[in-house]
Amino acid sequence: MEEPAESIRSGQVVVRRWRPGDLDALERAIRESLDHLVPWMPWAADPGRRQTAEYLARSEEEWETRQAFGYAITSGAAVIGSCGLMRRIGTGGLDIGYWLHPHWTGRGLATTAAGALVREGFRLTGTDRIEIHHDAANPASGAVARRLGFTEVERVPAPEGPAAPGEVGIHVIWRMTAERWRQTTQERFRRTD
Numbered sequence: 001m002e003e004p005a006e007s008i009r010s011g012q013v014v015v016r017r018w019r020p021g022d023l024d025a026l027e028r029a030i031r032e033s034l035d036h037l038v039p040w041m042p043w044a045a046d047p048g049r050r051q052t053a054e055y056l057a058r059s060e061e062e063w064e065t066r067q068a069f070g071y072a073i074t075s076g077a078a079v080i081g082s083c084g085l086m087r088r089i090g091t092g093g094l095d096i097g098y099w100l101h102p103h104w105t106g107r108g109l110a111t112t113a114a115g116a117l118v119r120e121g122f123r124l125t126g127t128d129r130i131e132i133h134h135d136a137a138n139p140a141s142g143a144v145a146r147r148l149g150f151t152e153v154e155r156v157p158a159p160e161g162p163a164a165p166g167e168v169g170i171h172v173i174w175r176m177t178a179e180r181w182r183q184t185t186q187e188r189f190r191r192t193d
Contacts, residue, residue: 002124004069004085010116013109015071015083018059022072025079027052029101036102039166040138059084073100073113080104083113085121085130092128094121098144105140111147118148118176128178135162136170145174149184 007016018026030037030047037044043051059070066087073081081100089095096117100110114132121130132150134141135158142152153175162169176184 003063003066004117004120004124008071008116008120011109011112012075012107013080013112013116014074015113015116016074017063018056018070018072018082020056020060022079023049023053023056026056026072026082029079029081032103033099033101036105037099038164040135040141040164041099042163045164071113071117073098073109075104075109080109081113083110083117085117089129089131092126093131094124094127094129095131095133096121097132098141108147110140111144114144115148118181122178122181130176130181132174133171135164135167136172137166137168142172142174148176149180150174150176151180 007014027047027049030044030052034044034047043055059068062068062070068084068086068088070084071082072079073083081098081104083096083098085094085096087094096114098110098114118130121127132141132145134145136155145152151174152172154173156171156173158167158169158171
């Protein structure tokens with residue numbers, strides 16, 4: 001089974017595979033982003049150095065087993081967030097998750113990073129759809145999906161209810177099919193000719 005590129009440059013960001021040596025930079029980005037992350041990310045309620053090191057080790061293992069591809073979002077030399085492609089929505093599907101340090105939000109960088117992952121995800125053999133899932137109370141995540149051309153396909157109650165304090169327990173699911181991606185890409189090229 002193939003894997004995506006380990007480093008992808010797109011606009012002002014580089015998304016690159018997490019490395020064990022990223023512990024200090026990731027820990028700092030999380031610590032400085034807690035007010036921004038805790039409402040939406042259950043893991044942010046208990047962020048310590050050990051948990052961050054375990055995340056990096058898990059990222060390495062998941063990459064090797066091709067279950068998930070975790071990336072640092074960087075600008076210059078700074079780690080400004082995290083994103084990933086995950087195989088947890090069934091055969092042929094990948095889903096994307098992302099977060100940014102609040103200092104870097106509002107600049108289109110999450111959209112740029114997620115867009116890079118979409119391109120990379122559709123290069124993997126057998127990928128027929130990519131999804132973005134978020135809680136209905138988090139419209140910023142939905143805005144990224146919308147800007148990338150994803151279609152909202154459903155809203156479903158979270159079986160476990162809200163998982164983080166800002167959530168309402170309704171999962172919003174956005175989807176991009178391989179066919180739609182090809183059409184969108186062709187349209188972009190036609191507009192630039």
